Amino acid sequence: MKRKFLALSALAVAFTLPLTNAKAEDKAPTVIELFTSQGCSSCPPADRLLDKLSDNDNLITLACHVEYWNGPHWSDKLSQQFCDVRQHGYSAISGSQQIYTPQMIVNGAPGFVGSNSNKALAAITRAQKDPIQNIRMKLYGANQVHYILPKAQKAKYHLWAFGYIDSINLSIGGGENSGRKIKYTTPVTSYLNLGAWDGNETMLRFNIPKENMDGIVVIAQKDGYGPIRAAGKLKFNNGQTH
Numbered sequence: 001m002k003r004k005f006l007a008l009s010a011l012a013v014a015f016t017l018p019l020t021n022a023k024a025e026d027k028a029p030t031v032i033e034l035f036t037s038q039g040c041s042s043c044p045p046a047d048r049l050l051d052k053l054s055d056n057d058n059l060i061t062l063a064c065h066v067e068y069w070n071g072p073h074w075s076d077k078l079s080q081q082f083c084d085v086r087q088h089g090y091s092a093i094s095g096s097q098q099i100y101t102p103q104m105i106v107n108g109a110p111g112f113v114g115s116n117s118n119k120a121l122a123a124i125t126r127a128q129k130d131p132i133q134n135i136r137m138k139l140y141g142a143n144q145v146h147y148i149l150p151k152a153q154k155a156k157y158h159l160w161a162f163g164y165i166d167s168i169n170l171s172i173g174g175g176e177n178s179g180r181k182i183k184y185t186t187p188v189t190s191y192l193n194l195g196a197w198d199g200n201e202t203m204l205r206f207n208i209p210k211e212n213m214d215g216i217v218v219i220a221q222k223d224g225y226g227p228i229r230a231a232g233k234l235k236f237n238n239g240q241t242h
Helices: 044-053 081-094 117-129
Strands: 030-036 059-065 103-106 136-140 144-149 157-164 167-171 181-185 188-197 202-207 213-222 228-240
Touching: 030 044, 030 081, 030 117, 044 059, 044 103, 044 117, 044 181, 059 081, 059 157, 059 181, 059 188, 081 188, 103 117, 136 228, 144 213, 144 228, 188 202, 188 213
Parallel strands: 030 059
Antiparallel strands: 030 103, 136 144, 144 202, 157 188, 157 213, 167 181, 213 228
């Protein structure tokens, strides 16, 4: 599929989310994914919005840095090939041919310009009216995660795990943001394909990837890149470095 990149103007809008800061295990989580790049001049406002959203414990935020902005002489230090694959997966299942940054996706629903705080609030509000279920997670030993999938409506789901770091401040060495220093919140550092799930309650386990991370998120998603129906986050007490 030929990629189509859109030049998107970013909106620096003050954003206040009227949600309680309850513990994630007490309420249904909401998963917010931002497809972004250090090489994209429209992305910093979206990166700042994601940083604000991450302050709410009931929102699971993930920044997926794509590779397609990378040039021959400079690359986004956080870019991951699986982020390109995931964004194309979303595009294919929605029937869209548009791949762009910044793009925000809430609970697997159709995406929107990731710097638009009004659309973000509306998407989160819609998601909370159709809450997803919690995936309970626990660390065993130094490198194994056990997780319990809840009982869900029978369907074809796929399970994904994403390791992330809390935040990092980086000086940008190239691309449209060259010379700037930008804070990136919950960038994804690793990816695991955990296979299929049929909606039955069950306990599973996996070994933590050998990348530096502060926590890991497990997502149960209908038809691979459709609606997210369950999610959980496990934050390591002191980070996790292999």
